[in-house]
Amino acid sequence: MTTSVQTKKMTMIQGINDALRTMLAEDDDVLVMGQDVGVNGGVFRATEGLHEEFGDERVIDAPLAESGIVGTSIGLAANGYRPIAEMQFLGFTYPAFNQIMTHATRIRQRSMGRYTAPMVVRAPYGAGVRAPEIHSDSVEALFTHMPGIKVVVPSNAYDAKGLLIASIEDPDPVIFLEPMRCYRSSRVEVPEEKYNIKLGKAAVRKEGADISVFTWGAMTIETMKAVEEIENEQHITCDVIDLRTLSPLDKETISASVQKTGRAVIVHEAPATGGVSGEVMTIINDTSFLYLRSPIERVCGFDTPVPVYSLENEYIPSPEKIKNAIHRSISF
Numbered sequence: 001m002t003t004s005v006q007t008k009k010m011t012m013i014q015g016i017n018d019a020l021r022t023m024l025a026e027d028d029d030v031l032v033m034g035q036d037v038g039v040n041g042g043v044f045r046a047t048e049g050l051h052e053e054f055g056d057e058r059v060i061d062a063p064l065a066e067s068g069i070v071g072t073s074i075g076l077a078a079n080g081y082r083p084i085a086e087m088q089f090l091g092f093t094y095p096a097f098n099q100i101m102t103h104a105t106r107i108r109q110r111s112m113g114r115y116t117a118p119m120v121v122r123a124p125y126g127a128g129v130r131a132p133e134i135h136s137d138s139v140e141a142l143f144t145h146m147p148g149i150k151v152v153v154p155s156n157a158y159d160a161k162g163l164l165i166a167s168i169e170d171p172d173p174v175i176f177l178e179p180m181r182c183y184r185s186s187r188v189e190v191p192e193e194k195y196n197i198k199l200g201k202a203a204v205r206k207e208g209a210d211i212s213v214f215t216w217g218a219m220t221i222e223t224m225k226a227v228e229e230i231e232n233e234q235h236i237t238c239d240v241i242d243l244r245t246l247s248p249l250d251k252e253t254i255s256a257s258v259q260k261t262g263r264a265v266i267v268h269e270a271p272a273t274g275g276v277s278g279e280v281m282t283i284i285n286d287t288s289f290l291y292l293r294s295p296i297e298r299v300c301g302f303d304t305p306v307p308v309y310s311l312e313n314e315y316i317p318s319p320e321k322i323k324n325a326i327h328r329s330i331s332f
Contacts, residue, residue: 009187015157016046016122016178019164020084022194024054027082030168033060033069034086034122043088044124044183070096070121074103077119082168090125090177091134097142104173105148117173120164126218127269127306127316128181136180136306138270143175144247144279150174150199151247155220157188159244162197170199179218186221202250204257208237211263211329214254214280216243219267219317226322236330246276254280255287262293263329269316272300294332297325 010018023030032047038061041048051059062069066087073083087093093100104117127136143151152167152174154160160178167174205220206227215223220242227238239257243249258264264284266277277298284296299317307315 006192007189008192010157010161010190011184011187012154012157012160012178013044013046013183015161015190016164017048017050018190018192019161019168020047020050021053023082023165023168024050024058026194029081031058031060031076031081031083032086033062033073033083035062035064035069035088037061037086042086044180046122046178047086066092066094066096067099070099070104073119073121074099074107074117077104077117077173078107078115082118084120084122084168087121087123089131089135089137090123090139091137093121093123096121100143100149100173100175101146105146108148108172116171118171120167120174120176122164122176122178124178124180124183126179126181127301127312128218130309130312131180133305136312138268138301138306140175140177140246141270141275144276148172149247150245151177152199152245153177153179153217154244155179155182155217155242156186157190159197159203161190162195163199163244165194166196166199169196174199177217181218182221197244200245200248200250202253203242203244204239204253205242206238206240208239208261210236210238210261211265211326212239212241212257212261213265213267213322213326214241214243214257215267216246217269219269222317222319223267223322226319226326229319230323230326234330238326243280249279249283251283251287254283258284258288259291262291264292265297265299265322265325265329267299267317267322267325269301271303272298273303275300294329297329299325
């Protein structure tokens with residue numbers, strides 16, 4: 001006899017909250033730590049209600065000291081806990097960069113496996129919400145260049161819950177980046193029970209035959225808009241691949257898609273130079289070069305900091321820019 005899975009429509013912020021509650025209830029070694037995560041429930045309310053339910057020894061309000069939050073989490077992780085450190089914004093992670101790069105990513109190698117750091121660093125990130133300077137940075141590539149840490153970016157509530165649970169259960173550190181534009185932009189059905197989504201596995205959001213479009217995070221929404229419009233205008237179909245995990249990348253899904261379509265566009269809002277799109281291009285060249293029918297196209301942010309509000313929309317890849325890249329590739 002089969003039982004149906006109970007689901008509930010959730011926003012991404014609700015999916016994250018549900019994942020945290022699920023893991024706090026299941027494992028006494030799971031802790032949440034960060035600025036305003038306790039009594040106030042977090043700047044975006046991702047931890048709302050958790051302090052009341054689990055107490056201040058499990059949901060810990062920390063001082064305004066990112067290096068202290070991450071450093072303490074590393075010590076806790078090395079001693080058997082599974083801490084989840086919240087950075088209020090990804091740009092605020094810079095003071096903790098040394099702790100992540102020098103200690104969290106290396107502790108397994110340094111101790112020859114005696115110690116590990118099973119911890120998660122959560123951070124809202126990305127432009128499009130009219131936030132002040134430093135709040136909207138997309139610097140995911142900084143962390144993908146660190147051996148020993150995984151980098152995860154959900155684009156909807158279902159993925160956010162499953163990927164966060166998988167990240168908390170992972171034996172090594174994970175950077176979990178949450179696109180602010182996706183926090184409350186949509187609701188999807190999310191199982192109320194525990195589930196996880198394997199890290200390192202991309203999601204095929206749409207299948208097509210003529211071109212592959214790779215993206216992640218908030219740009220998944222813009223990409224799907226562009227693909228819908230261009231498919232209505234032309235007799236083409238697009239593969240849309242939401243990478244979800246940026247380190248490690250899903251090489252098999254990337255190469256299989258390009259070998260099917262022969263064309264590729266990569267979309268991300270981070271600056272182009274040194275961005276993750278360069279690594280995706282390398283995977284395509286290494287595995288699928290002879291299948292390509294046109295040069296690989298990229299649609300990225302500019303090599304500048306995220307600009308002031310009035311120029312923010314010019315900075316972010318738009319459906320129109322994505323459509324133009326698809327047109328160039330198809331018509332080559």
